[in-house]
Amino acid sequence: MSQVFKKTASAVLIIVAVVLTFDYFIKDTTLRTVATDMNNWAVVIGAFALGLGAYSLVMRHTRAIYQRRATWPYSVLLLGTMVVFIGLGLFTGSVSSSEYNWIYSLIVQPLSSALYGMNAFFIASASYRAFRAKSIESGLLLVAAIFLMFLNAPIGGVIHPLLPQIGKIIWDLSGATGMRAILIGIGIGTLAIGLRIIIGQEKTPLGGAD
């Protein structure tokens, strides 16, 4: 039975790819309708996928509570918060209701900002301790970064107008060379890996090789 589903999955990969590719090049009403439906079905499945993380998290933390692991009180807190948000969201019928907005602004906004902002402090201590110009390459990186910091901060132009000007030259150079090449590389690489997945060479995204 599992072989049937695996073969079906491989067939789905190719059929959907062919339909959507042909739809891009051939202007046909029936093809367009089918392609539109396929697109919209993927959106619906994507909506279901939003809950996958929650499902996995509930299973893991419920197990932690049941087995009374050292971190079980935190698991209770996590699941409790999740239930509160789900309950409030469904009860008020909208994530923009004043009640939901209030609790979101109280909990998610400050915590999320602080968690991401922490990195600024770690980068600061790394700037002193770890970022060494030990070679030409690292020297180039640091020199470029310094001039670009003068470009990004308004005070650069106040200290000396030449500093942001040099920064702008470095910025334009990196944009026209390195960044461009990186984007070309991303495009070709994504196409290659995508093709490998569709023709079945890459099995990991579907859950591993047979």
Add this chain to the structure above:
Amino acid sequence: MTVTEMLGRNYKQIIYLALFASLAIPMINPIGLPIPIDKTTADIYNKIETLQPGDVVVLGSNIGAAIYAEVYPQYVAIMEHVLRKDGVKLLLVDHGTEGPIFTERALQELNVYNRKTYGVDFVHLGFIAGGEAAIAGLCRDLHALLQVDYKGNSISSLPMLDDINGAQDFTIVIDFTASADSQFWLNQAYATYGTAIAFGLTAVKVPDAYAYYTAGQIFGIVESLKGAAGYEILINRPGIAAKGMDAQSIAHLLYIALVLLGNLAYYMGGRKE
């Protein structure tokens, strides 16, 4: 323990305190440094200035709490600018889970529900799951993808959407995000329909977008808090973005000093770690 030993052992805490002070002091006592306006930001301003009645502006949002400080001021400033253009239609769509919250917050902050008529001048479609498939579906056929808007109103009951079927009807799209989602609009709206695209991004994503800008694939970028501050000045509505730039300046000087001091200590110490 000598002072040098204490500094050597506790350097992290000293650096953290120095960073905190370099940010907090200018925020409490602003210096008033001039804020330069980037060309990438000015290009968006100029493009919106050329909009005519009947044009459709799509603001895509993947704003989340983590990037709120950087991107939300951009979003508000650009939304305000579009609202000042009489007759221009505003279509708001979210492709991040936290997008609807901040979109509604911006609409409340700018008092849009009282200034304009919902369904005629602006529509909020809400969050659409599915990532690139969602953007593709929106660009292909909005009416086939969605039945209701964010408020639960039937799409067919909104007069503004009678003439808007997909990306071929969008005049410009400005997407506010911190992630690879910005690529979705390029792939689906620009590549297929030639829609004019611009981005409002966090600083980390700007280098990637700059390559698209120099290749002429997007017409502008609002770069992080700096861009938001510049845009606030352009529309003559200084907000929280402009206030934060002094702190940015002093903190940047601190980072530069730390890099230089660290390397000086390394080389003077005989390259010993």
Add this chain to the structure above:
Amino acid sequence: MTDLIMALGSTALILMIYTILYRENPAFRIGEHLMVGATVGHAVVLAIFQIRDLAFLKVQQGQILYVVPILLGVALYLQFYRAYKHIARVAIAFMLSVGITLSARGLISVNVIGQIKGAIVPLNSVQNIVYTVGVVCVLLYFVYEERVSKAVGPVPKVGRWLLMVTMGAYFANSIMGRLSIVIGTLNTVLPAPNVYLIPVALLILVADAWTRSKKNQ
């Protein structure tokens, strides 16, 4: 009253997260778990509304075929069960295929052709020559990396240097981005009465450091 709770509550949560800069501690763990629970709960709420609006509404209005993506969506959850994992493959395959094909269609014209077009500029100035040669050098570095080749000589090394300059740009922008986020948190923490929580937090940290040093002695 609710405004005061909001102000002090959000400040307290921000300071709880920043205590990680001192050391790993329960306050940080509480903040971390609160955030994960809230974010995931929020995603679930949106998922429910989305499934209702994008699928069930359409089925109600007569588009019976939308039962298929509903079934596929439910099948996604079977990947957590070894015995039924293979069923989830069909749903994953569908999503993957749509995603890959949609993005491939755009990536070719945007990232590959568009960027190559952007790189090909008239070689009528030093700047344009440097930019064109630079792109070629970096692309050659991606192909050859550290390998030595008579065909291209030291050109990949120049590409590596240009890549380092680009990394410098990413680093500088990363700093600006993180600082902006911290400024956002300080917009919450610094106004009164929130700012009075900072000395309270510092006192707690100092007391903790003193207690720990006494224990170590």
